[in-house]
Amino acid sequence: MIITVKANIPEKELERIKRQFEEQGFQINDSCGANYHILGLIGDTTTLDEKSILADPYISQVTRIAVPYKQASRQFHPEDTIVDVNGIKIGGKEKIVIIGGPCSVEGQEQISRIAKEVKEAGADMLRGGAYKPRTSPYAFQGLGFAGIMNLEQAKKETGMPIVSELMDSEQLEEFVEHVDIIQIGARNMQNFSLLKAVGKTKKPVLLKRGLANTIEEWIMSAEYILAQGNPNVILCERGIRTFEKYTRNTLDLSVIPIIKEKTHLPIIIDPSHATGDWKLVEAMSLAAVVAGADGLMIEVHDHPECAWSDGAQSVKPKRFKEIIEKCRKAAKIVERELG
Amino acid sequence: MIITVKANIPEKELERIKRQFEEQGFQINDSCGANYHILGLIGDTTTLDEKSILADPYISQVTRIAVPYKQASRQFHPEDTIVDVNGIKIGGKEKIVIIGGPCSVEGQEQISRIAKEVKEAGADMLRGGAYKPRTSPYAFQGLGFAGIMNLEQAKKETGMPIVSELMDSEQLEEFVEHVDIIQIGARNMQNFSLLKAVGKTKKPVLLKRGLANTIEEWIMSAEYILAQGNPNVILCERGIRTFEKYTRNTLDLSVIPIIKEKTHLPIIIDPSHATGDWKLVEAMSLAAVVAGADGLMIEVHDHPECAWSDGAQSVKPKRFKEIIEKCRKAAKIVERELG
Amino acid sequence: MIITVKANIPEKELERIKRQFEEQGFQINDSCGANYHILGLIGDTTTLDEKSILADPYISQVTRIAVPYKQASRQFHPEDTIVDVNGIKIGGKEKIVIIGGPCSVEGQEQISRIAKEVKEAGADMLRGGAYKPRTSPYAFQGLGFAGIMNLEQAKKETGMPIVSELMDSEQLEEFVEHVDIIQIGARNMQNFSLLKAVGKTKKPVLLKRGLANTIEEWIMSAEYILAQGNPNVILCERGIRTFEKYTRNTLDLSVIPIIKEKTHLPIIIDPSHATGDWKLVEAMSLAAVVAGADGLMIEVHDHPECAWSDGAQSVKPKRFKEIIEKCRKAAKIVERELG
Amino acid sequence: MIITVKANIPEKELERIKRQFEEQGFQINDSCGANYHILGLIGDTTTLDEKSILADPYISQVTRIAVPYKQASRQFHPEDTIVDVNGIKIGGKEKIVIIGGPCSVEGQEQISRIAKEVKEAGADMLRGGAYKPRTSPYAFQGLGFAGIMNLEQAKKETGMPIVSELMDSEQLEEFVEHVDIIQIGARNMQNFSLLKAVGKTKKPVLLKRGLANTIEEWIMSAEYILAQGNPNVILCERGIRTFEKYTRNTLDLSVIPIIKEKTHLPIIIDPSHATGDWKLVEAMSLAAVVAGADGLMIEVHDHPECAWSDGAQSVKPKRFKEIIEKCRKAAKIVERELG
CATH class of the missing domain: 3.30.70.1140 (Phospho-2-dehydro-3-deoxyheptonate aldolase; domain 1)
Structure with a gap:
């Protein structure tokens, strides 16, 4: 200094x-x-x-001369961190992981049906929200524990690991038991109590970048988890808040090479929340793959217009499959493969 | 719609x-x-x-034609909400409330000493952080419960109500018992679990605006608290994140007349966090008062250069007193009075 | 409405x-x-x-129900606009154009040398600034007309068309005579006098997006040029201003599919100004290509550490060649080809 | 360094x-x-x-250790610059200047009528746009030279100096002859050719801050004018672009004490463009005065709903008078006076 x-x-x-x-x-x-x-x-x-x-x-x-993070820094940990999720590896230089599923779990029938379609399209993992952070207290808040149970059943049926968002440490035990990757949402990126709580487990944590957080703050939030002893951190970019109005957020793909240079952690991209528009998901998915992303998390719904949340950014299963096929080709540009 | x-x-x-x-x-x-x-x-x-x-x-x-909030809307509740904190009234058209104190509680001696100075300068309430949201896991995280006890002792000595930030619902009971105003920090403005938790109490809640949240999202977060049955919500603007580098954040004073028009809730301004620079606090305090703010929350430390956090934005007690004296005159412009 | x-x-x-x-x-x-x-x-x-x-x-x-632009709108002009620059076509569904060269023309020897290297690496066109918009009045302001002459000589030597930035309508005649594509810089995107002036010519105009301009404002600036009778408008995204500090600007690649949907104009990406860091240029170039860009404009300098401006974002010719080779492969993903 | x-x-x-x-x-x-x-x-x-x-x-x-500006820096020029406009002084510690008038000059009758009302309300100077920077090429672009002539006539009738925006150096001579303060608009803050052009005159220049420009860039643009030999620069804050949607821009009042500390130049505030909403103008005017502004520039129109541009942010003459009366009282808080 x-x-x-x-x-x-x-x-x-x-x-x-x-x-x-x-x-x-x-x-x-x-x-x-x-x-x-x-x-x-x-x-x-x-x-x-x-x-x-x-x-x-x-x-x-x-x-400052030295970076303020230690455990996340590539300087002190030159090897890529590879997070193992039930045998599926996130990070490293070989595979690119695809996570698909609806914004919200709406019931057993819905999640099981979409899970099958998502798997058939080529996804590695299933996402679905059971506890939903909604701007309005009057909007659908998620099915809660029942939603987690629905996800677990869909996992049994398809074999895909499940990703779901944790909003409160009160549900931590439930998530540790039933969920494969705990997602920390953008709005909770600096909920330091929650970061410490998941840091005390060994569960893979998918840490979304906050809407208006710098890359350095994001890495510092990862550092909170690492410092508690949990090395299984996956970063996820989902767009930042800018003045632009045609998109919901502005997807910052330059974070991919930056995160790869500064840290050893895997990074995946969520083009659905980033753009808020299903029509932009394909182009941003391809771009993320060739820019070096370790995975994609895409919202899929078979009836987006009836989705209980965020329908406008969900692609249909058929489209999802096409995106995966194109990404499979794009992965070769960077000498990688889809799962 | x-x-x-x-x-x-x-x-x-x-x-x-x-x-x-x-x-x-x-x-x-x-x-x-x-x-x-x-x-x-x-x-x-x-x-x-x-x-x-x-x-x-x-x-x-x-x-949308109708606003998405109901209980916070002035349309359905034309009267100003006045929050009563141990007899001190926040909101309405008469008084302007001054809250002063250090960023962090550093021990009994420190908080008692500063509390006396702050009171003597003319403050109505004492602020001090016991649980600190820090970007770095290696930075001082606050004294925790011991800090709350220190604040309570300072309250006994000076008679001033105390304001402190709650980061986790685990400490809610402790805050309800010992603290007079529960602060929800900017980083937790959309921690909806925490909002619901404080909404279930009747404690006054000071809800800071998130770093990159629109006024509408802020009001919606207030609505979360109101919808749970707690009417005692005080809004607090503390600067938003922009591209500007000379200030820590950009203080948005236009929120004052907007909040007064759209809602019935009191609004106070925190010029210390907004600017990050003690030299700017006086000008922004005066500006807030004549723009219609219901109160000010200012960081005060007698040895800012030794403060355990945020020293650069803390004014010394003597300066704090001068600011209060000037604000007392400025209040007359808008036909109000300092407490 | x-x-x-x-x-x-x-x-x-x-x-x-x-x-x-x-x-x-x-x-x-x-x-x-x-x-x-x-x-x-x-x-x-x-x-x-x-x-x-x-x-x-x-x-x-x-x-508003209808978009505020008419001539730029794809609705009223479904066919892609293809801008012909001395036989090289920008836009459409086949070719992707590569523009390379130094930030500033520093003299005949420099620009001729780099022009040859850039051509050898596979570029289609040469860029170089003769009139430079610099934040500081004390910084190098460009060689002016001499720089334009140097570019013209380099064009003669290599056969590549030249792109250079026009800052003032006083130089318009000079640019019409000697330059192949007139660049309007980000800081002049809403210099409406200048837009009208270039709109009165038939010269291809490369219109950069302003640092803090919405996509709609950008299209409206294109509309200024089109409305004057010049159909040869090429849009160029070069990053927008956000709170992030690790990059100079935030590259918004989602504009590519949006511009393609809303307008019929070609769009190229400038990853050099967008990121301000040569290490990020390759990843962002590949991403732009697969996201559907019609071209790339990349800063190249053989001695970046001695460049008279913006050295940190310039790649060396060898690296530039590698980027082009990778982009050539990436173009196939979207069924296109490099020139 | x-x-x-x-x-x-x-x-x-x-x-x-x-x-x-x-x-x-x-x-x-x-x-x-x-x-x-x-x-x-x-x-x-x-x-x-x-x-x-x-x-x-x-x-x-x-x-950087030293600031990149020299002539604008208070370090090398400790005394306040006071710009003399036909005997009215802008800057220093005594007077606060009020500039009022419509967004656009719409004809002789309109500007003469409003000029009288504005003067009667207590304004020192008259503003009015003759050349208008409009986002849309189809929107009213101003009356041009005829508008300047109308302003000059209104000046003769009321004795008030006139302020108008210059968009192109082609009109510079016309402005030097007929206008008292040349305004450089926010969109042209980094139109360096135009800055150099007005720097070569001795006319007072009102330099608006760009929508997304840092304070340092703004001072550097002032430096462009000063470096050409024109010392009569007045800075004008008019709001910056953020993610907030309830206001047109976000007014950054912290610039006032910062500009006063870093430079010796006068600074005035434009609450009309900053907020885009006449209902917010009074509160922001008062705030600006007590924060230390050297003047206010307020849009006034007697029939805002028929204004040819920006009606929503214009106050009526009666309201304008009330604002001036309140500002007169507020000025005393900072030991200053209105003209």
Whole structure:
């Protein structure tokens, strides 16, 4: 960390500042130019609070040299993390995983039917929401535990592992028992209590990027889970909030090579929530595959116009199958394969 | 709700769509122009999911006429809500409330000392974080229950009600017993489980606007609390995320007259988190007061450069007093008074 | 256009509003529900100003049904526009065009050398800035006319058409004579005088999307050029401004299928400005190709660390060649070919 | 400027980098820690291009210590700039200037009538658009030179100086002759040709902040004008683009104290364009005054519902007068006066 001190700092104040950091165990490298005076801090700066350092009236700038994350960093963990979900591997350089299913579980018949169609189309895993984060308290809030049971039954019928969103640590035990990948939704990306809770399990966690969170904040949220001892973190980009109105969110595909460079974690893309429009899902799926994504999570519904939530972004099973076939070809461009 | 149907819709499909809405209990007003064909839905549309309606291939646009919130709406509740916190009233047209205190509780001595200074400066209430949402898992996470106990002792010593942030429903009971206003932080604005939990109590809730949430989403989160039966909701603007780099966030003061028009809830402004810079706090405090805010929440620390968090945005007690004195004069412009 | 009138409007005021629109030549379809009252306007609404209509105290909402652009709209021009640049075709369903070159022309030797390398790597056209829009008045502002002459010489040597940015209509004649594609930069996307000026020529215009402009505003700027009689408009996405800090801008690839659906104009992607980081250019180029882009514009410099501008986002010629080879394979996924 | 070099840099490469900067006339201060190696550059770094420096594969970070603007900086010009417009002073610590008038000049009768009302209400200057930057080529584009003539006549009748927007340097001479303050609109904030053109005159220039421009970019655009020799720059905040939908833009009032700290230039606020809603103008005007603004520019129209542009954000003369009266009181809070 480099601390820029004001050029006109009195000697006494400079000594105070240096002593302050030395007492915290840092070595200091003092360097002085014509218009600046900088202190290089040597030691582990991850616990330092930049904003408090900046409160010192004689300090004008704080620049981090080291990244603030350790366990997620590729620097300290050069190998790709590969998350094993009932034998299906997410991450690494070979396979690309396809997750499909409806936004919400609407009942046993619906989820079993769609599960079969999704599997037939070529998906590896089944998604479905049982606890739904909805903007309106009057909107359908999900079937809850019954929905989880429906998913489990669909899993038995098709053999596909299941992914579902956890909204509250109260349901954690239920998810650990019945769900294969615990999803943390975009709105909970900085629900640090929930991150700590899933960090204490060994369950694979799919961590969605928050609507307005930087990549660094996202990695720091992954770090929360890793720091608790759970190495099975999968990142998922689902679009960020911008001023654009033609799409629900703006899909940021540049995160794929960035995440691959900065971290060792797998990353998958959710083109459905990102765009909010089923007509855009195919193009964004292909783009994600060739940009290096480790997987796709796509919303599929056989009657989108009757879906209990988010119908406009759901593709029909037939279309889903076509998308998978095209992605299968696209995967070869990056020397990978679909499951 | 107005549904725009594609001009070339076959008669059969139009009948299907109309039937679909009639079966849900809506009356339909069919109106047809040269280039458009619209259906006006008459009935309670708050539970309808726009995105699922849009999934119908023959529907091109959905326009809401009624606001999606009911209990928060001024339309159905013309009187200002005034939240009573141990006799101090937040909202209405008379008083403006000042809340001051450090970002984090750092121990009994610190919080008691600052509480006295804050009170002497003219504050009505004391703030202090015991459970801290921090971007980094390695940063100070707050003193937890010990911090709440410290706050309670400071309350005994000064008589000021206390405000503190709740991060997890696990601590709800503790907060209901010891805290006067439960704060829901910006990162948890759409943690719907937590909103439902505080909605089941009668405790005053200070609901911060999320970093990238629209005013409508914010009101909908208030609606979650109100819908559970807790009428004591106070909204708090603390800046939104934009591309600007000179400030931590962008303070959106236009929310004050908007919230006053659309809802009956009190609104207070947090200029400290909004700007991230103590030098900007005075100007933004004065601006908030004359724009109609019902209160201010300002971070105060007597040694900001040693604060365990967010020192750069904390004003010292002397400055805090000056700000209050100026705000006292500014309040007269809008015919109000400081407590 | 659908105008929502307040439910409690007096009869007299309603008559006034209806008369007002009828006098402007619109037919009106009046439709009344329990909580709403709407007027459907039949006629050409492109010239109507929504914000002035909303100034009427009895009007609460204005909803456009028809898109505000005509000449750019695919609805009225179903065929793809193919822009012919000295025999090279941009747009349509067959070829994908590659444009490469340095950010700035730095002299004859530099541009001729890079032009040859770029051509050898497989590019179809050469880019290079002679007039440079720089944030700082103290930064290198481009070689001006000398730079245009250098580009023309490089064109003679390689046969590649040249693309360069026009900043001021004062240079228009010069550009019409010496340049093959006139680029309108992101910062000038809503410089309507400049748009009108290039609209009066028949030169191909590459219109970059503004840093914070919606897709609709972008199409409206294309409409400015088309409305003046110049049909040769090529759109170019180069990233939008968001809160993210790891990339210079956020590349919005979902614009590709959207532009293809809404308009008949060709669209190319500039992954260099979008990301600001040469390491991300390959992944974003591949993604653009499979998402349906009609071309790529990539910054290439043989000594990026000595470039007079934007070195960090320039790839070296060898890397550029590798990117082109991979894109050649990726193009097959969408049944297209590189030039 | 501080350049962070990768820790593992070979000695030879380090020497090359140092030599490179020394050849450009910089002195170098080399400082080396355990995990970092930094070079402090001593000399005038305003012309250095950070992005090109970053292209060097051995350089990982570039941190500016000095601000990139010189003439606009308060550091080198501690006194407030006061712009004299026909005897009315903008800037300094005494007066606050009020500018009012319609969005567009619609004819002599309209502008003369509104000018009188605006003057009577207490305004110091008259605004009115003759050349209008409109998103749509089919919308009213302004009366052009005739509008300027109408403004000049209104000026003769009322004695008020006039402000109007210049869109093209072709009209510069006309503006220099007939207009008192030349406005550069938000969409042209980075039209560097236009900035240079007005910089060559001595006319007061009102420079609006771009919709998505940082404060630093805005100051750099002012620097363009100052660097050409025109010291009469007035900054004008008019809201920035965010995701919020209830307002047209988000008014960023924190710019006022920031501009006052970083620069010596006057700053005025345009609450009309910022919010897009006349109902919010009063609250934002008051807020701007107490936050330290040097003036307000407010849209006024006597028949907003018939305005040829932007009616929804225009207040009527009566309301305008009330706002001025309240602002007159608010000005006292900051020890200033309205004109």
